[in-house]
Amino acid sequence: MKEERITTKNALTHGNVYTKASALVMGLGCIMQKQVVKGVMILVLEAFYIVFMLRTGIGQLAALPGLGSAGQEKVWNEAKQVYEYTAGDNSLLILLYGIVTLFVTGGFILLWVIQLRQAYALQISLEEGIHVKTLSEDIESLLNSNLHLTLMSLPMLGILVFSIIPLAYMISMAFTSYSKEGDHLILFDWIGFKNFGRVLNLGGSIGRQFWSVLAWTIVWAIVATVLNYILGMMLAMLINRKETKAKAFWRFCFVLSVAVPQFVSLLIMRTMLQQQGAVNVILQNMGWIDSPLPFFQNAMWARITVIIVNLWVGIPYTILQITGILQNIPGELYEAAKMDGAGPATIFWKITLPYMLFVTAPYLITQFTGNINNFNVIYLLTKGDPTSVGDTAGKTDLLVTWLYKLTVDQQYFNIGAVIGILTFVVLAIVALVTYRNSASYKNEEAFM
Amino acid sequence: MEAKKRIVNIFVHILLAVLAFIWVTPILWIVLTSFRAEKGSYVSTFFPKSYTLGNYVRLFTNRNVLNFPRMFGNTLVIAIFTCLISTFFVLSVSYCLSRLRFKLRKAYMNMAMILGLFPGFMSMVAVYYILRALGLADGAMIRVALVLVYSATTGLQFTIAKGFFDTIPRSIDEAAIIDGATQWQLFTRITIPLSKPIIVYTILTSFTAPWIDFIFAKVICRANSDYYTVAIGLWNMLEKEYIHEWYTSFAAGAVCVSIPIAIIFIFLQRYYVEGMAGAVKG
Numbered sequence: 001m002k003e004e005r006i007t008t009k010n011a012l013t014h015g016n017v018y019t020k021a022s023a024l025v026m027g028l029g030c031i032m033q034k035q036v037v038k039g040v041m042i043l044v045l046e047a048f049y050i051v052f053m054l055r056t057g058i059g060q061l062a063a064l065p066g067l068g069s070a071g072q073e074k075v076w077n078e079a080k081q082v083y084e085y086t087a088g089d090n091s092l093l094i095l096l097y098g099i100v101t102l103f104v105t106g107g108f109i110l111l112w113v114i115q116l117r118q119a120y121a122l123q124i125s126l127e128e129g130i131h132v133k134t135l136s137e138d139i140e141s142l143l144n145s146n147l148h149l150t151l152m153s154l155p156m157l158g159i160l161v162f163s164i165i166p167l168a169y170m171i172s173m174a175f176t177s178y179s180k181e182g183d184h185l186i187l188f189d190w191i192g193f194k195n196f197g198r199v200l201n202l203g204g205s206i207g208r209q210f211w212s213v214l215a216w217t218i219v220w221a222i223v224a225t226v227l228n229y230i231l232g233m234m235l236a237m238l239i240n241r242k243e244t245k246a247k248a249f250w251r252f253c254f255v256l257s258v259a260v261p262q263f264v265s266l267l268i269m270r271t272m273l274q275q276q277g278a279v280n281v282i283l284q285n286m287g288w289i290d291s292p293l294p295f296f297q298n299a300m301w302a303r304i305t306v307i308i309v310n311l312w313v314g315i316p317y318t319i320l321q322i323t324g325i326l327q328n329i330p331g332e333l334y335e336a337a338k339m340d341g342a343g344p345a346t347i348f349w350k351i352t353l354p355y356m357l358f359v360t361a362p363y364l365i366t367q368f369t370g371n372i373n374n375f376n377v378i379y380l381l382t383k384g385d386p387t388s389v390g391d392t393a394g395k396t397d398l399l400v401t402w403l404y405k406l407t408v409d410q411q412y413f414n415i416g417a418v419i420g421i422l423t424f425v426v427l428a429i430v431a432l433v434t435y436r437n438s439a440s441y442k443n444e445e446a447f448m
Numbered sequence: 449m450e451a452k453k454r455i456v457n458i459f460v461h462i463l464l465a466v467l468a469f470i471w472v473t474p475i476l477w478i479v480l481t482s483f484r485a486e487k488g489s490y491v492s493t494f495f496p497k498s499y500t501l502g503n504y505v506r507l508f509t510n511r512n513v514l515n516f517p518r519m520f521g522n523t524l525v526i527a528i529f530t531c532l533i534s535t536f537f538v539l540s541v542s543y544c545l546s547r548l549r550f551k552l553r554k555a556y557m558n559m560a561m562i563l564g565l566f567p568g569f570m571s572m573v574a575v576y577y578i579l580r581a582l583g584l585a586d587g588a589m590i591r592v593a594l595v596l597v598y599s600a601t602t603g604l605q606f607t608i609a610k611g612f613f614d615t616i617p618r619s620i621d622e623a624a625i626i627d628g629a630t631q632w633q634l635f636t637r638i639t640i641p642l643s644k645p646i647i648v649y650t651i652l653t654s655f656t657a658p659w660i661d662f663i664f665a666k667v668i669c670r671a672n673s674d675y676y677t678v679a680i681g682l683w684n685m686l687e688k689e690y691i692h693e694w695y696t697s698f699a700a701g702a703v704c705v706s707i708p709i710a711i712i713f714i715f716l717q718r719y720y721v722e723g724m725a726g727a728v729k730g
Contacts, residue, residue, distance in 0.1 A: 096577055143632035148550045151540035151635075155603025158537065162600040163563055166571030166578060173574075238464060243457050253468035256475060259710035261660040263679060264702040267686055268478050271695070278477065278491060285493075312471065373567055375663070400567045407573050408667060420570035427565040 008113050011120035019119040026112060029119020034132045042115045049108045057101045064098035067091040067176070067189055091178065091188045099169050103160070174417035185411065195418045206415060209393040209402075214426075216303070217398045221371040224310050229364060231311060232318025233356060234348075236326055239319070251319070258316045266380035269309050270296075273381075296382050299395035306396055310377050322360060329355050365434040369427050375400045399423045481699035488692045503700040514694065516701060518674070519681040526594050526677065527658045533599035534654035539647065542609035543635055547621070560604045572667050579668065590668060590675040597664050598657050612646040613639060652712045659705060678705055 011019055015029075022029035026046040030039030068089025077084045125132050133141070142150045174195055178188040201207040239250045257265060272278045273295040280292040295305045329352065337347050357364070375398075378384060384397030384405060392410055393402045399419055406416035477494070482503055484496035507516050545553060575597060579585045584593040620642075621634050629637070640647070658665075662679035669675050676684075678701070684690060685698035 092577065093581070096574075096581060140630075144630040147631040147635065148544040148548045148553075150632075151544050152556075152603070155537040155541050158596075158600030159563070159603050161578065162575060162596065163571065163604070166574035167563070167566055169574040169577075170571050235467065238460055241460065243453075244460060244464070250464050250468060254471050256710075257471055259713040260475060260702075260706045261656075261709050263660060263662055264478070264682065264706055265474060267682070267698075268474050268702070271686065271691075272474065272477065278494070281491065282494060312474075316471070369565075375567075375569070400569075403567060403570060404663075413573065416573075417570075420567055423570075424566050428562075431561070431565060 005124065006117050006121050008116055011116045015116075015120050016123050019116070019123050022116055022119045023112075026115050029122060030115065033119065033122040033126055035118075035122060035135070035138075037135050038118075038138065042111065045111060046108075049104070052104070053101075056097075057104070060094070060097045060101045061105075063089075063094045064102075065190070068094045068187060071187060088186065090186055091176070092186070095172060095176070096169060099165060099172065103165060103168075170417050171421060173413050174421055176414055178413045179415065180411040188414075191414075195414045199415060199418045199422065205390070206392075209391055210419070210422075213393045213397050213399055213402050214422075216396070217372055217426075220303075220307070220374075220398060221368055223307055224314070224371045224374070225364065225368045227307065227311060228314040228318055228367070229360075230353075232315040233322060233326070233352070235315060236319045236323050237348075237352070240323065240326060251323075254316045254319055256316075257312065258320065262313065262376050263380055265313070266309070266376060269312075270381050273305065297386055299386055302382050302386060302396045306378060306381055309381055310371075310374070313377060321363065322356065325356065325359055326352075362434065365430065369430055372398070372423070372427060372430075373400050374398065375404065379404065399426075478699050478702055481696055482703045484696050484699070486696075488695055503696040504704075507697045507700045507704070514681055514684060514690065515673070515676075516678075516681055516697075519676045519678050520704075522591065522675055523658055523677040523679075526591055526598070527655050529595045530598040530658055531651055531655040533595065534602035534657075535647070535650050537599065537602045538605055538609055538650050538654070539640075539643075541603045542606040542613055543639060545606055546610045546613035547634070547639070548631065560606070563604060569663055569667075572664060575664075576667055585668070586672075588675075590672055593668055594658065594665060594675075594677070597668065598661070599654070602654065609643075609646050609650060612643060616642055649716060652716050656709055656712060659709060 012023060018029045018032040025043065027039035027042030030036070030042060032039075068091050070086075070089045072088035073086045074083045075086055122132060124130075175190055175192060176188045177184045177191045179185075198204055198206050199210045202211055235254070238244065239247055239254075244250070274280070275292045275294075275297070279295075280289075283289045284292065294301050296302050333351050333355070334347060337351055342350065378396055378398050378401045382394065382396045384394030384401050386396075387394035392406060392412070397405070400423065403416050403419045403423065406412045406419065480494075480496055483499045483501070484491070485498040485500040485502070486496065511517065544550070545557065576585065579593045579596075583589065584596070616639060620638060624634055624638055659678060662677070662683050665677045665680050666683070669677075669680060682698055682701050682705070685694040685701065691698075
């Protein structure tokens with residue numbers, strides 16, 4: 001009952017003098033209504049915010065729409081008889097500080113709402129004679145009913161500074177001309193949705209590359225996920241057959257590769273598969289091939305190579321994850337199928353696979369999104385190569401590796417940011433479908 | 449029928465042997481290469497012509513070109529601090545989401561899901577500029593920067609630990625509340641002691657992160673070779689200018705990094721399974 005009355009609107013209309021006054025002098029409602037220390041702390045925060053805004057904040061917000069215009073200039077210093085450089089505007093910093101100021105202001109508005117409601121709640125408590133928490137009770141509650149505030153503040157701060165603000169910063173870059181092209185690395189401007197137009201336009205060079213990279217990313221994610229899953233499952237079944245000897249030994253052989261850090265095993269693969277690498281040299285010495293195999297030189301070869309190497313990396317994980325589930329398939333299902341005269345292949349396609357798909361659907365879809373973002377395998381093996389002359393994206397580049405190359409190597413930050421946003425869109429669609437599916441799974445009866 | 453079964457059986461074992469060979473070869477190759485006496489990455493035989501320990505010796509004594517001991521020290525320090533902070537973050541957040549009911553709980557979980565859909569290093573360049581604005585991008589502060597990068601956002605990785613906490617029966621908590629325990633005491637005296645598997649799991653995964661990441665490390669360290677981590681060092685050994693001299697030492701370094709990680713992994717596997725299975729059985 002009481003909870004529902006405490007809204008910002010009610011506080012401003014039905015509040016007493018102190019409550020209303022705290023809309024201007026924040027914390028006053030607390031100070032005058034028995035929560036002095038809390039109120040003073042709020043007031044101090046307000047003072048900090050005002051000082052911050054007056055000293056730098058307002059200027060930063062004002063610069064945000066224009067992102068700065070003064071370039072670096074040479075000025076003749078008559079007294080020293082030398083040219084001096086005046087520091088020009090740096091759009092990147094203006095954008096960063098502008099976004100931080102926006103976040104600080106958002107936090108301030110949140111504080112304003114909270115303290116206003118708090119003041120109103122105090123007012124009601126005092127009017128109705130309900131006990132008001134003292135300072136020491138408030139502090140105690142931080143270890144009890146408000147423990148989440150104590151435990152989650154620091155992690156939340158970390159997420160805000162190292163995930164949310166950088167993402168907001170990157171997303172805003174997608175709407176600017178921040179790029180090596182046209183020398184916009186120091187001074188750039190807002191250009192609206194132009195970058196999105198360029199990336200999605202099949203006619204342009206960037207657009208053509210985008211669609212081909214997107215197509216390969218999806219093909220890669222599907223092929224890599226499905227092959228890893230099916231082959232991993234078959235291998236796990238071979239190892240777990242009743243008749244197979246030395247099960248633990250076989251499992252050890254396959255799982256050993258999981259224990260080696262991925263970047264190490266991938267770098268080894270890369271050197272082994274070079275033109276003069278071990279594989280080619282040994283095959284040539286044995287006389288099986290005349291010229292080195294173009295593992296990373298030919299587009300088709302490179303694509304098949306990364307898929308196969310990814311099988312090497314991924315199948316052990318599949319074995320680890322699904323061995324237990326495989327053993328849970330009810331034995332009666334198999335026996336009934338055998339009685340009906342089904343062969344091993346029929347049993348696999350008609351019983352094992354449907355059962356496994358049913359149980360591991362969520363796992364499969366996380367694998368799929370993981371493969372869309374599979375930076376390591378592609379970047380460490382091929383760096384996205386082979387690349388056609390004049391392109392920034394290679395034939396094996398995924399959206400993520402292209403994004404990395406566009407920002408870190410090529411400095412096309414705005415296009416990179418657009419690619420990142422579009423990757424998010426692709427993943428969000430997959431995630432939505434997953435969410436719907438898993439919700440429907442919950443309602444469904446168990447398998448069979 | 450018997451004969452057919454036997455042929456199938458033999459065929460399966462041969463197939464497994466071939467596949468096992470494919471899976472083990474690259475690992476065997478790197479171990480052999482780390483003891484190879486001939487230099488360079490272009491070799492004509494699988495087994496080295498002569499063996500030496502020199503690659504390991506050089507890795508840990510040659511400090512002029514690629515200072516591996518220093519990189520090893522850097523990574524160790526960064527890993528220890530990362531481990532402390534992330535373990536605290538992960539356990540705190542997971543506990544709150546699992547046990548406490550507060551207003552923004554659902555919102556937090558949705559936020560984590562949405563943030564998880566963005567490519568991890570899309571924000572990397574932005575993170576670098578933020579670190580620079582905070583004055584953490586130069587000199588010795590690079591180590592602090594790396595610790596922050598590896599640990600600051602671990603509050604988003606609560607799924608596994610939360611799943612574990614969810615399995616601890618609530619009746620234990622309720623009994624303790626009747627005895628007058630606060631939520632803080634529930635967390636520190638009851639949940640934590642019951643959660644050894646998941647704590648070990650969290651500690652070990654966060655400890656390995658700095659050893660295997662080279663993307664963030666490369667972007668943040670740039671040319672400051674004094675603060676390189678092991679992963680960048682190994683990556684550099686395969687660059688054109690170093691590969692001939694350093695290839696065998698790369699192999700030695702890879703073995704040195706892999707052994708602890710492999711041990712950690714073998715440990716983990718047990719705790720991972722236990723962590724999945726839950727805390728209090730029955």
